[in-house]
Amino acid sequence: MERDEFLSKLGIGILAVCAGCGIASCGSKSDAPAPTSGGTGPAKGSGNVFTADLNTELTTVGSSKTSNGVILVRLAAGNTASSFTAVQVACTHEGTPIGYNNGQGIFICPLHGSQFSKTGAVLMGPAAAALQQYTVSIQGTTLTVVA
8 A cells, every 4th residue: 555545544534533523422512502500591670571371371280381491380270370380491501491390390401310399499410500480470361471
């Protein structure tokens, strides 16, 4: 094998290995959500985030609605503010959208398993910061999430 041929094949091999590394990795800085320290939803004091019509939405315990960076969950029957919770939807570890597990009564991040209470407090890491919690108010059958 000639020197030029060897160097050419070596270069192609290295390129293939490097390309494979990027594909096989969990993610790179360009495609992974940016880590957060909380507050990735609407800023406190910014006003109404969204509304829900309780005649047609969130009619069962455990149902949820996500909008504007916030997840709203019905925790109990009845149309009182205490029957709901609203927290930022982005996990404070890497920004992945969280979900609510009604059976366990907690929010869980599907990426690395962080768990949060109904109020957003960290129950299990790797997340270290709590989720931002929002105020829920109800007038008639209209629920409003307020930042």
